[in-house]
Amino acid sequence: MKRFFVLFAFATLIMSISSCKKQADVTDNPFFEQEWATPYGVPPFDRIRMEHYAPAFERGMSLHNEQIEAIVSSNEEPTFENTVLAYDNSGEMLSRVATVFELLASAETNDQMQAYASEIFPRLAAHYDAIAMNDALFERVKQVYESRVAQSLTGDELRLTEKMYEEFVRSGALLSEEDKAKLSQINEQLSALSVKFGQNVLAETNAFTLEAELDELDGLPTSARDAAREQAKSMGKGDKFVFTLQKPSMLPLLTYAQDRSMREKIYKAYLARGNNGNEYDNNQIVADMARLRYEKARLLGYDSYAHYVTSNEMASSPEAVYELLEGVWTPALERSKQELERMMTIFRRDYNNGEPFESWDWWYYAEKVRQADYNLKEEEIRDYFSIDNVKGGIFFLCNRLYGITFRPLKAPVYHSECEVYEVIDNNDQPLGALYMDFYPRPGKSGGAWCGSYVEQSYKDGKRVLPVSTIVCNFTRPVGSSPALLTIDEVETFFHEFGHALHNLFAEVKYRGLAGVEGDFVELPSQIMENWALSPEMLRQYAVHYRREEVMPDELIKKIQRTKTFNEGFNTTELVAAALSDMDIHSLQSAEPISASEFEREALTDRRGLISQIEPRYKYTYFSHIFDGGYSAGYYFYIWAEVLDKDAFQAFVESGDLFDRATAERFRREVLARGGSRDGMDMYRAFRGADPDKQAMLVARGLVEEQVAEVEPLPIKELTRVDTREQARQRAERSRQEREAARQAEADSLAAIERAQAE
Numbered sequence: 001m002k003r004f005f006v007l008f009a010f011a012t013l014i015m016s017i018s019s020c021k022k023q024a025d026v027t028d029n030p031f032f033e034q035e036w037a038t039p040y041g042v043p044p045f046d047r048i049r050m051e052h053y054a055p056a057f058e059r060g061m062s063l064h065n066e067q068i069e070a071i072v073s074s075n076e077e078p079t080f081e082n083t084v085l086a087y088d089n090s091g092e093m094l095s096r097v098a099t100v101f102e103l104l105a106s107a108e109t110n111d112q113m114q115a116y117a118s119e120i121f122p123r124l125a126a127h128y129d130a131i132a133m134n135d136a137l138f139e140r141v142k143q144v145y146e147s148r149v150a151q152s153l154t155g156d157e158l159r160l161t162e163k164m165y166e167e168f169v170r171s172g173a174l175l176s177e178e179d180k181a182k183l184s185q186i187n188e189q190l191s192a193l194s195v196k197f198g199q200n201v202l203a204e205t206n207a208f209t210l211e212a213e214l215d216e217l218d219g220l221p222t223s224a225r226d227a228a229r230e231q232a233k234s235m236g237k238g239d240k241f242v243f244t245l246q247k248p249s250m251l252p253l254l255t256y257a258q259d260r261s262m263r264e265k266i267y268k269a270y271l272a273r274g275n276n277g278n279e280y281d282n283n284q285i286v287a288d289m290a291r292l293r294y295e296k297a298r299l300l301g302y303d304s305y306a307h308y309v310t311s312n313e314m315a316s317s318p319e320a321v322y323e324l325l326e327g328v329w330t331p332a333l334e335r336s337k338q339e340l341e342r343m344m345t346i347f348r349r350d351y352n353n354g355e356p357f358e359s360w361d362w363w364y365y366a367e368k369v370r371q372a373d374y375n376l377k378e379e380e381i382r383d384y385f386s387i388d389n390v391k392g393g394i395f396f397l398c399n400r401l402y403g404i405t406f407r408p409l410k411a412p413v414y415h416s417e418c419e420v421y422e423v424i425d426n427n428d429q430p431l432g433a434l435y436m437d438f439y440p441r442p443g444k445s446g447g448a449w450c451g452s453y454v455e456q457s458y459k460d461g462k463r464v465l466p467v468s469t470i471v472c473n474f475t476r477p478v479g480s481s482p483a484l485l486t487i488d489e490v491e492t493f494f495h496e497f498g499h500a501l502h503n504l505f506a507e508v509k510y511r512g513l514a515g516v517e518g519d520f521v522e523l524p525s526q527i528m529e530n531w532a533l534s535p536e537m538l539r540q541y542a543v544h545y546r547r548e549e550v551m552p553d554e555l556i557k558k559i560q561r562t563k564t565f566n567e568g569f570n571t572t573e574l575v576a577a578a579l580s581d582m583d584i585h586s587l588q589s590a591e592p593i594s595a596s597e598f599e600r601e602a603l604t605d606r607r608g609l610i611s612q613i614e615p616r617y618k619y620t621y622f623s624h625i626f627d628g629g630y631s632a633g634y635y636f637y638i639w640a641e642v643l644d645k646d647a648f649q650a651f652v653e654s655g656d657l658f659d660r661a662t663a664e665r666f667r668r669e670v671l672a673r674g675g676s677r678d679g680m681d682m683y684r685a686f687r688g689a690d691p692d693k694q695a696m697l698v699a700r701g702l703v704e705e706q707v708a709e710v711e712p713l714p715i716k717e718l719t720r721v722d723t724r725e726q727a728r729q730r731a732e733r734s735r736q737e738r739e740a741a742r743q744a745e746a747d748s749l750a751a752i753e754r755a756q757a758e
């Protein structure tokens with residue numbers, strides 16, 4: 001996650017065609033050109049060389065500073081045009097080079113780029129921080145903000161002004177000098193603690209290994225044994241088998257090891273990370289960070305840190321988040337208890353002396369149930385998911401829903417494996433361009449993500465066409481067979497395509513209005529996953545790569561049935577972590593806490609968490625919230641799922657999953673608007689109602705499909721505003737982190753599935 005934070009912190013800087021004055025020292029450096037004479041204005045990858053970045057960054061930063069200086073030193077009264085708009089338009093050249101560098105630093109990097117990245121990213125952070133702390137700039141923005149009524153600002157102009165003002169305020173611009181100093185001291189402490197927290201988790205994760213002999217590995221499939229053997233070899237212990245606390249190593253052991261003591265040893269070690277009373281102990285750091293965040297929130301005028309964070313999100317208050325989480329908690333816990341009961345029938349055959357079922361038994365017995373009650377073989381399914389079939393399926397879906405078409409485009413690429421398409425709108429006009437880069441390579445980061453080489457914007461009243469990119473790490477083709485995707489890879493492909501559509505459909509007037517709330521950002525992507533495995537879509541694209549037969553109905557039914565398997569457990573451990581996150585960030589006192597007592601009191605004593613399930617993360621290794629961008633935001637996962645499942649219901653209710661009118665409404669009210677309206681307003685405009693969590697509960701198999709009395713999410717009371725680079729960076733950061741987390745979990749699942757296939 002940390003790596004993604006660093007690499008992606010600037011991924012969303014808008015790149016549009018620079019309006020800066022043509023430089024006198026024009027060289028052959030493409031970043032110094034005003035426009036790129038390429039199809040759709042894509043970056044001229046064939047001409048960009050490593051030595052172009054440094055001068056472009058330098059020039060970009062100094063130009064940006066000059067632009068800010070020009071705004072600040074103006075003798076004119078501050079107006080929307082000379083201040084807010086000028087600031088919104090500033091820094092284009094910097095954004096352009098940063099965007100290309102940033103995206104390539106993850107998709108096609110090398111040692112030289114990595115070395116330069118570690119030099120330039122901290123400098124960029126400092127550059128943007130200095131602007132955020134520029135009192136004179138804030139003073140002018142404030143004057144526009146305060147006279148916004150007198151200046152008759154409305155619509156996008158008003159929203160941009162308010163967002164910009166709030167961005168400064170949330171960073172402490174209204175504080176007294178004394179409080180500003182306090183705040184920056186807190187920020188510094190927090191950032192140092194956060195680094196230490198991450199290093200401790202890493203050290204604790206790496207410190208533990210479990211060595212095993214062959215006879216202790218009964219039950220493990222060959223692939224898991226081979227991986228453990230490889231691990232041992234890499235550590236110079238070639239005669240042993242070694243397991244680590246990384247999930248791809250640990251989960252197969254938990255899932256298959258007949259030797260119960262092996263499962264117990266590894267899981268206990270996993271849970272104890274950062275809580276071993278040694279030099280890597282995170283308890284004090286957790287307590288200190290909770291206190292400092294509380295103090296920061298108080299300084300900025302909020303009751304708690306959770307109030308501070310959520311006030312800028314769609315949820316808008318911790319209460320709204322709790323209402324959702326508690327509402328999911330109860331049925332999820334009930335469902336887990338049923339799952340436990342089913343597992344107990346098998347467990348009792350193995351242990352009939354009254355031994356308790358423990359948390360390290362869950363994966364093992366869940367797998368036993370899966371084999372007994374389901375019987376779905378991943379390998380059997382993959383033959384229907386050749387990459388071209390899946391891609392064709394997605395193109396088909398986009399065409400049915402939105403009337404858009406995709407045509408191969410001859411354009412510069414950064415690697416020969418990239419595919420480029422032009423996207424043509426339903427009125428035959430060009431909409432944008434799309435890069436796709438599917439397979440792992442040295443030099444590509446793990447995971448899957450979507451970014452923009454050129455973000456949609458307006459220049460001289462004309463829409464600048466967006467250039468989006470999808471980067472994945474799918475299974476490569478083997479021999480003469482095409483690449484055959486796993487179920488998870490298929491869903492990932494649909495997911496990232498949803499982000500790309502969000503970029504491509506954007507019709508946003510100002511760059512500062514491009515970003516959406518963190519708990520909204522996964523709606524466009526996650527909704528696409530609903531189509532991926534629907535029977536209607538499978539019949540369209542799931543065709544056997546050799547036999548050319550459409551997937552049989554029996555197999556389609558099996559896929560549908562497996563969807564809710566073990567979802568009680570999955571949901572409970574996820575929501576437990578989300579509750580832990582909200583709990584610790586809702587503290588309204590600076591009293592020190594004991595992390596483990598605090599967790600036990602909240603989850604076990606108060607909410608009845610059963611001993612057989614641990615939260616997905618415990619505080620002492622909860623990197624998302626202490627070393628990532630998720631503090632008081634781990635709920636995003638489940639919040640976005642409420643949105644995507646409920647939004648998909650609009651298609652279901654129309655009686656046609658490909659209903660054009662519903663799709664057009666989704667495009668118009670949600671996908672086209674960027675952050676030019678609040679997420680909740682966009683959602684209501686599309687759905688005609690508040691999001692209802694019922695569809696999510698049904699999809700996870702937590703309640704029966706029926707019309708039930710469900711409390712809608714509360715209406716947001718205040719118009720919240722967000723800030724420009726921060727909002728965009730935060731939204732993108734959390735998205736990228738989620739993609740990374742998602743891939744990490746996918747890797748674990750894939751490890752299990754590979755093992756299962758044997």
Ligand SMILES: [Zn+2]
Nearest residue numbers: 522525735739
């Ligand atoms: Zn995503």
